[in-house]
Structure formats: C-alpha cells, structure tokens
Amino acid sequence: MTDKPTNPGPRPAEADPETQYAWLAKALLWHNHLYYEAAEPEISDADYDRLMRDLEALEAEHPELQTPDSPTLRVGAGLRSDLAKVDHRVPMLSIENAMNEEEARVWFKRLADDAGDVELICEPKYDGLSCELVYEHGKLKVASTRGDGKTGEEVTPNVKTIKSVPTKLKGEFPDRLEVRGEVYIEKQAFAELNERLEQEGAKTYVNPRNTASGSLRQLDPRKSAARPLSAVWYQVANPEDAGLTSQSEAIEAMRGWGFVTSKDLLNDSPLQVKTLHGGDSVIELFNTYAEKRHSLPFEIDGMVVKVNDFAMQAELGVRSKSPRYLLAMKFPPEERETTCEKIEVQVGRTGAVTPVCVMTPVPVGGVTVTHASLHNADEIERLGIREGDRILVHRAGDVIPKVLRVVKSVGKQDFKFPTHCPRCESELIKLEDEVVIRCPNHLGCPAQVTGAIAHFASRTAMNIEGLAEKNIEQLLDAKLITDTASLYDLNDKRDQMVALERWGERKADKLIEEIDKSRTPTLAKFIYALGIRNVGETVAGLIANEVGSIEGLLAATAEQLNEVDGVGPIIAESVTKFLHDEHNHELIERLSKHVTPQEVKKLAAGEGKFAGMTFVFTGALTRFTRDEAEGLVRERGGKASSSVSKKTSYVIAGEKAGSKLKKANDLGVKVITEDDYAEML
Numbered sequence: 001m002t003d004k005p006t007n008p009g010p011r012p013a014e015a016d017p018e019t020q021y022a023w024l025a026k027a028l029l030w031h032n033h034l035y036y037e038a039a040e041p042e043i044s045d046a047d048y049d050r051l052m053r054d055l056e057a058l059e060a061e062h063p064e065l066q067t068p069d070s071p072t073l074r075v076g077a078g079l080r081s082d083l084a085k086v087d088h089r090v091p092m093l094s095i096e097n098a099m100n101e102e103e104a105r106v107w108f109k110r111l112a113d114d115a116g117d118v119e120l121i122c123e124p125k126y127d128g129l130s131c132e133l134v135y136e137h138g139k140l141k142v143a144s145t146r147g148d149g150k151t152g153e154e155v156t157p158n159v160k161t162i163k164s165v166p167t168k169l170k171g172e173f174p175d176r177l178e179v180r181g182e183v184y185i186e187k188q189a190f191a192e193l194n195e196r197l198e199q200e201g202a203k204t205y206v207n208p209r210n211t212a213s214g215s216l217r218q219l220d221p222r223k224s225a226a227r228p229l230s231a232v233w234y235q236v237a238n239p240e241d242a243g244l245t246s247q248s249e250a251i252e253a254m255r256g257w258g259f260v261t262s263k264d265l266l267n268d269s270p271l272q273v274k275t276l277h278g279g280d281s282v283i284e285l286f287n288t289y290a291e292k293r294h295s296l297p298f299e300i301d302g303m304v305v306k307v308n309d310f311a312m313q314a315e316l317g318v319r320s321k322s323p324r325y326l327l328a329m330k331f332p333p334e335e336r337e338t339t340c341e342k343i344e345v346q347v348g349r350t351g352a353v354t355p356v357c358v359m360t361p362v363p364v365g366g367v368t369v370t371h372a373s374l375h376n377a378d379e380i381e382r383l384g385i386r387e388g389d390r391i392l393v394h395r396a397g398d399v400i401p402k403v404l405r406v407v408k409s410v411g412k413q414d415f416k417f418p419t420h421c422p423r424c425e426s427e428l429i430k431l432e433d434e435v436v437i438r439c440p441n442h443l444g445c446p447a448q449v450t451g452a453i454a455h456f457a458s459r460t461a462m463n464i465e466g467l468a469e470k471n472i473e474q475l476l477d478a479k480l481i482t483d484t485a486s487l488y489d490l491n492d493k494r495d496q497m498v499a500l501e502r503w504g505e506r507k508a509d510k511l512i513e514e515i516d517k518s519r520t521p522t523l524a525k526f527i528y529a530l531g532i533r534n535v536g537e538t539v540a541g542l543i544a545n546e547v548g549s550i551e552g553l554l555a556a557t558a559e560q561l562n563e564v565d566g567v568g569p570i571i572a573e574s575v576t577k578f579l580h581d582e583h584n585h586e587l588i589e590r591l592s593k594h595v596t597p598q599e600v601k602k603l604a605a606g607e608g609k610f611a612g613m614t615f616v617f618t619g620a621l622t623r624f625t626r627d628e629a630e631g632l633v634r635e636r637g638g639k640a641s642s643s644v645s646k647k648t649s650y651v652i653a654g655e656k657a658g659s660k661l662k663k664a665n666d667l668g669v670k671v672i673t674e675d676d677y678a679e680m681l
C-alpha cells in the first residue's frame with residue numbers, strides 16, 4: 001500500500017472479506033490523497049468516515065487482514081514532497097470520534113469506569129488544518145503541519161503571514177514551548193475569496209478547510225499571505241515544561257503568551273468554553289453547539305471533550321492512535337436522501353447552459369432543497385445520475401445544494417445533453433477554452449435577455465425593486481421592454497403595464513418610481529450592472545476608479561485596464577471585447593441618456609498624501625498582501641515600484657527581505673518596517 005494512490009473504481013457489491021478489505025484500503029488511501037495532497041476531495045467527510053468505519057469493522061471481524069500500513073493505523077496526511085520535513089517531538093495524534101449520542105454515552109461510561117467523576121472541558125472542534133508552533137526562548141522557530149502525526153511539513157514562513165500568530169511570546173515562558181492549534185478560513189473570507197477567483201475566471205475552492213490547507217501548504221509564502229488565513233490555539237504539547245497542570249490553565253497561559261484561543265473566539269458568541277461533569281451535561285452542551293454552530297463566523301464540525309486535569313490524562317493514557325482522555329463529538333452529517341425527479345437544462349444570462357437536478361423537496365440543514373446544479377455533462381456522467389434515481393444531497397460549505405451520489409439507480413434513460421437551446425432553439429456551441437456549453441444567441445434568446453435585465457436590476461447592481469424574473473418575462477412578452485435601456489421608457493407605457501395580468505396601478509406606479517430612483521447610481525454599480533463577464537462588484541469598483549465616467553469606460557483600452565491593480569489581462573480583455581461589440585456599445589450609449597452615474601473623484605497628478613513619493617515593498621509582508629499595500633500607495637497619489645533606486649522614497653522590508661534591502665542600504669534609501677508603513681497610512 002505504499003504505492004502511489006490510485007482511483008479504486010466502483011465498490012465491489014458482494015465480495016469476500018479480502019476483496020472488500022483491499023478495496024476499502026485502496027479507496028481510503030485515494031481519498032486521503034485527494035484531501036491532503038490534491039486539496040480537492042471528491043467525497044464528503046461523512047462518506048469518508050463511513051468508509052473508515054467499514055474498514056474498522058472489517059478489521060475487527062477479521063484481524064488477520066490488517067496490514068501494518070492499514071489506513072486505520074495512519075493519522076492524517078501524505079506529505080508534499082517539496083516542503084521540508086519536521087519531526088514532532090510529541091506525536092500529533094487524532095481524536096476518537098463519536099458520531100451520535102449513543103457512541104458518546106459509551107465513551108462517558110468507559111471514562112466513568114476508568115476515572116470516576118472527572119472535570120471535562122469542552123471546546124469547538126475546528127474544521128481546519130492542524131498546525132504546531134515551536135518557540136525557543138520566546139521566538140517562533142518552526143511551524144509545521146501534522147503530516148502523518150510523526151513528521152509534518154515545514155510551513156514557518158507561511159504561518160508567519162497569519163496575523164494572529166505571535167512571532168515573539170509575551171510574559172514568562174519556558175525555554176522551549178510547543179503549541180498546537182488549527183489554521184482555518186472564516187466563512188465570509190472564504191466566500192469573498194471565491195467571489196474574487198470567480199471574477200478572475202480562476203478555479204474556485206470547494207470549502208474553507210481545503211482552501212486553508214492548500215493556502216498554508218504553499219511553497220511561496222506570498223501566496224499564503226494573499227489568503228485570508230486565521231488560527232486558533234488549543235493545546236500545549238509540553239505542558240510540564242511550563243508548569244501547567246490542566247487544560248484550563250493551558251488556555252489561560254496561551255492567552256497570556258499572546259495566542260488566540262477558543263475563549264477569545266467565543267467571547268461574543270452564544271457558545272462558550274465550559275468545564276462540566278458527567279455525560280448528560282456534556283451532551284446537553286453539544287446539542288446547543290449543534291443548534292448554534294451556524295452563528296459562528298468559522299466552521300466547526302463538532303465539539304471536543306477533554307479531561308481537564310493533566311495528571312488524570314496521563315493516567316488514562318493513549319490507545320493505538322488516539323488518547324483516551326479526548327472525545328470528538330461530531331455533528332450528524334447534514335445529508336439527505338431524495339429522488340431526482342427531472343434533469344432540467346437552464347440557460348443563464350451569459351448563455352451558459354447548465355443541467356439542473358430537480359428533486360423531491362427535502363430539508364437539509366434547516367433549508368428545503370429543491371434544485372441542485374449538475375454543472376456539466378462530465379458531472380452527470382461521473383455521478384451516473386438519471387431521472388428517477390434515489391440520490392444523496394448535502395449543502396456544500398453548508399450553503400449550496402449538491403448531489404453527492406446516486407444511492408439507488410432506478411432511472412432507465414441516460415440523460416442526453418441537448419444540441420439546441422431549450423429556450424430559443426439556437427444550436428449550442430462549446431468554445432475551445434471552456435467547459436461550459438453556451439447558447440450563442442445573446443440578443444434574441446429570451447432566457448439571456450431576462451437574465452441580463454434581472455442582473456441589471458438586482459440589489460447589488462441598479463437596485464430596482466419589482467423586477468423579478470416573472471415580471472420581466474411578462475414585460476418582454478407584451479413587448480413593453482426589449483432590453484435594459486428600454487426600462488427607462490416604461491413611464492410612457494403606464495397604461496399597458498396596468499393592464500397586464502396581476503399588475504394594476506399600484507404595481508405599475510411602484511415600478512416606475514423604482515426605475516426613476518435608479519438614475520444616479522455609482523459608476524461602479526453601473527459597470528457591474530452591465531453584466532460583463534468576469535466583472536463582479538469589486539472589479540467593477542476598480543474599473544470605475546480608473547475610467548471615471550461612462551465616456552471614460554467607452555474609451556478604455558485593454559492596456560489601460562491591465563494596468564489597474566486587481567484587473568488582470570483576462571478581465572481587461574473581457575471588458576474591451578464587451579465594449580467593442582457594436583450592440584453593447586450602442587446599449588451603453590442609450591443607457592447614458594437616462595442614467596447619470598455619480599462622478600468618481602480621481603486624484604489629479606500631484607494630489608494625495610503620498611504625491612511625488614515612490615515606495616518599494618520587499619520580503620514577505622504579514623499585514624497586507626503585496627497588491628493591497630501597493631494599492632494603498634496609489635490611492636494616496638504615490639507610486640509603487642518594484643526596483644530600488646536613489647529616487648525611492650521608502651523601502652518597506654518584510655520578513656526575509658533580500659537583495660532590495662541590501663541595495664536600499666547601499667544607496668542610503670530610507671528603510672522602514674511594515675508596521676511603520678501602516679502607521680504612515
């Protein structure tokens with residue numbers, strides 16, 4: 001099993017124990033690889049846990065089958081071969097899981113038998129990537145991932161980019177200190193990162209945990225720095241060196257040294273770190289956790305119960321790979337079975353044709369799910385899904401409904417991807433560099449026209465209330481509108497609107513009023529409202545700052561946009577392609593007769609706090625990404641340059657600054673720290 005992991009293929013249905021064992025071991029290795037090395041898991045945690053439990057059950061029944069390198073004996077990840085290795089002085093173990101109340105009760109019973117009534121301390125189980133920090137004489141020496149529990153990967157420069165990691169300890173500390181915790185990404189930051197990636201046309205991430213893992217295990221710390229990583233610290237691995245006798249003391253000590261702990265994170269939330277006695281009270285707290293978990297800004301996948309007293313922990317000891325004094329109570333998987341009633345094909349506002357599974361409505365994690373995107377033909381084939389099949393559904397990242405797999409294949413007919421648009425019957429096309437299939441009829445396809453108008457009117461764009469898709473379709477059908485610009489002629493068509501089915505005077509007047517209110521948007525919202533591919537809200541703001549007006553937008557060149565921080569060549573090309581389209585150009589001109597975006601105040605040459613100054617950033621920054629830091633210079637009228645000369649006003653030197661720092665010193669250019677720079681701002 002030390003071979004390179006490969007896809008195990010479908011699970012053999014009714015096989016002898018040896019065959020089953022071989023398949024399970026292979027499957028677990030494969031999914032470990034996808035999870036830890038590729039950072040692109042294919043199955044849910046719950047499915048992974050199921051496979052692991054099947055293997056454990058099989059090993060319990062047939063101990064002779066267990067190999068020394070069985071996945072049940074391994075802790076965690078494979079290692080990235082190109083990161084340096086770090087041995088953990090104290091192995092990083094895993095925690096025994098209880099998947100339901102019954103299993104938790106078995107654990108509490110065993111604990112009571114072994115240790116009597118002991119104090120238990122409960123904390124969130126963070127859904128991130130575990131990490132160890134080693135401090136010598138108060139200074140951060142090495143940071144590493146868990147790896148296989150014995151040996152991890154060195155990620156010191158990357159961890160230093162996380163704001164909440166102290167590089168120097170406060171107060172009194174032992175000569176050597178080993179602290180462990182979890183690196184993660186907050187839900188909001190994850191959503192924003194994905195939004196940015198989507199706008200840039202880059203691949204988005206599956207969930208915050210994989211993003212954290214992928215981001216921390218980068219060779220280039222600048223890439224880690226560009227990711228919104230957070231960290232929380234929950235364990236002192238060498239408590240005896242610090243004279244600590246319990247977990248509650250360890251938490252207070254860590255706080256004193258400058259670490260963020262569960263206590264700090266939960267401060268303002270309905271959940272708190274609690275010390276309790278007995279299974280009943282712990283289970284009660286766990287139920288509160290399950291209820292309130294979504295109110296936390298980060299993801300947790302359960303609650304960790306720890307015997308508080310370290311002497312008692314030592315007495316209880318460690319089993320094969322997990323300590324007896326710890327229990328992870330996991331939340332039940334929010335996955336439900338239902339039926340795929342239909343596979344529908346939808347046409348989006350950009351013409352992208354997407355297959356969608358319409359299912360028997362099913363509650364998942366507090367929300368009723370009725371539809372889930374099947375993305376493309378490849379995904380349909382991968383799932384092997386057909387109309388009528390029983391399917392398993394969850395909400396990816398707790399939000400987006402997703403079909404995980406077919407649990408019972410009932411349907412007879414394979415899904416056939418249409419060759420023509422279901423809305424306008426144009427022949428569908430597939431562009432060479434894209435996976436999506438598109439309807440090319442941008443101006444005539446009713447689905448695309450409706451989508452474009454709905455996007456234009458949406459809250460974050462022109463914010464015109466009362467233009468739900470149904471209403472837009474009615475207005476289009478009655479030929480009262482044809483495109484976004486024609487919305488502004490609706491005040492001449494009040495009577496026809498009033499006469500529409502289910503409309504009437506109030507609805508018509510309200511819409512006219514709403515449209516009227518939208519005539520002076522910010523330029524950023526106007527640009528966003530145009531629905532240019534790859535231009536989301538943030539990018540629209542950057543472009544607005546650059547072009548300043550509608551006229552400026554129409555005259556913008558790809559070279560000019562490419563120069564804007566945060567706008568790459570793909571976006572620049574997408575914008576100019578859109579503007580050069582005769583129809584779009586004409587549409588914007590027509591819109592500009594009705595809509596007057598607010599003026600954008602651009603700094604004139606010589607204006608701003610940093611006017612006439614040039615800044616060079618070098619080394620790894622920890623408080624800003626390089627782009628942010630340079631953007632802040634430009635916003636203040638200064639220049640950001642990549643090379644140091646006599647004309648450079650300031651060099652901002654981060655960690656591991658190299659030749660530029662030397663050159664600055666040689667030339668006598670003023671060198672400041674990142675903190676000094678932040679102060680200047």
Ligand code: IVH
Pocket residue numbers: 092093094095123124125126127129130131181182234235304323326328
């Ligand atoms: S204590 C023996 N406390 O869960 C490990 N671990 O599934 C003792 N985890 O490897 C660690 N939240 O990465 C501890 N509050 C918490 C935790 C926590 C998440 C992780 C940890 C561990 C994994 C086991």
